[in-house]
Amino acid sequence: MNKRLSEILQFFRLEKLKEDRRIVVFSICLLIATVLWFLNALSKNYTTTLSYPVKYINPPKNQYLTNTPSSKLELKVNAYGFTLLRHKLAFSFSPILLDMTYIRENTVPDGNTWSVRTNDLRRQISDQVSKEISITDISPNIITLVFDSLKTKMTGVRPDVTIDLEPQFYLTDSVTVEPHAVKITGPAAIVDTLNFLETAHKEFYGVNSTIEKVVKVLHPEHTDISTKEVKLIIPVERFTEKKLKVPVEVMSEEYKNKIKIFPSEVTVTFMVSLSEYEHINPSDFRAYVNYDQHKSDNETLDIIIGSKPQNIKMLRKSPENVEFLIETTN
Numbered sequence: 001m002n003k004r005l006s007e008i009l010q011f012f013r014l015e016k017l018k019e020d021r022r023i024v025v026f027s028i029c030l031l032i033a034t035v036l037w038f039l040n041a042l043s044k045n046y047t048t049t050l051s052y053p054v055k056y057i058n059p060p061k062n063q064y065l066t067n068t069p070s071s072k073l074e075l076k077v078n079a080y081g082f083t084l085l086r087h088k089l090a091f092s093f094s095p096i097l098l099d100m101t102y103i104r105e106n107t108v109p110d111g112n113t114w115s116v117r118t119n120d121l122r123r124q125i126s127d128q129v130s131k132e133i134s135i136t137d138i139s140p141n142i143i144t145l146v147f148d149s150l151k152t153k154m155t156g157v158r159p160d161v162t163i164d165l166e167p168q169f170y171l172t173d174s175v176t177v178e179p180h181a182v183k184i185t186g187p188a189a190i191v192d193t194l195n196f197l198e199t200a201h202k203e204f205y206g207v208n209s210t211i212e213k214v215v216k217v218l219h220p221e222h223t224d225i226s227t228k229e230v231k232l233i234i235p236v237e238r239f240t241e242k243k244l245k246v247p248v249e250v251m252s253e254e255y256k257n258k259i260k261i262f263p264s265e266v267t268v269t270f271m272v273s274l275s276e277y278e279h280i281n282p283s284d285f286r287a288y289v290n291y292d293q294h295k296s297d298n299e300t301l302d303i304i305i306g307s308k309p310q311n312i313k314m315l316r317k318s319p320e321n322v323e324f325l326i327e328t329t330n
Contacts, residue, residue, distance in 0.1 A: 055095040067146040076137035148187035186223030239271040252291035271313040
């Protein structure tokens with residue numbers, strides 16, 4: 001095989017072509033014949049299939065296309081070879097534009113559904129393809145459009161985060177976003193089911209300070225929101241331990257003024273942020289014992305912390321209970 005190829009290449013060597021003009025004449029004639037054959041072939045009519053992308057335009061006011069109609073049309077066409085070659089060499093075609101309002105106005109709906117035969121749109125399609133091409137068939141045969149009314153409402157945004165804090169660091173408040181709500185517009189069937197939207201999930205590790213970060217708001221397909229991004233706020237601060245002595249009250253409808261407790265104060269130990277350390281006082285707590293819930297065989301009363309500041313962590317009390325005496329009158 002290699003020997004045969006070598007002989008052919010040897011035959012067409014430049015030096016040999018210069019010596020034998022018959023080869024040059026033969027090559028030129030072969031080239032001319034090929035071109036003439038090609039031109040003759042392109043001058044004939046051919047039938048083929050062209051695939052065109054579709055773009056749906058001009059939706060009706062206050063209506064939304066909820067389904068996904070065909071994204072391309074297969075056109076069976078008849079045209080001269082020159083025309084088809086030009087289209088084939090284009091590799092990609094401009095999309096065929098289908099007017100949704102025109103389709104709605106010229107078809108009879110079935111509820112929220114409009115179906116149109118593509119052959120009924122042949123003229124509009126042909127005008128966009130080429131006047132030199134004759135369309136003989138279109139696939140798919142039917143295009144279906146399903147519409148729903150548009151609805152707009154305010155919807156809350158909920159942060160979606162994972163937070164790992166360094167030791168002695170705590171959240172000083174809940175994680176929030178600004179703004180707290182956005183306006184969402186879309187098909188009523190979708191919007192009516194939404195109670196809230198979530199942000200894109202974010203993870204933070206080794207956190208030791210407040211974080212403020214812009215994050216995206218996720219929303220369902222076929223909807224639009226007034227604000228694409230919100231500011232995520234994660235309030236973080238170092239906490240330290242603090243102890244306070246709080247007086248213990250006695251609750252009893254019958255013996256309130258006759259019961260003496262020992263001790264009369266409870267020490268509360270808790271973690272508080274450095275910025276709030278000086279602002280937390282004994283008056284922010286309420287400690288009490290309830291004699292009316294006392295069991296006769298118990299010699300002590302449990303101390304209950306009835307109220308406390310919201311911004312403290314890890315509350316402990318000492319002692320857990322108190323001894324008591326009931327004064328009697330002679």
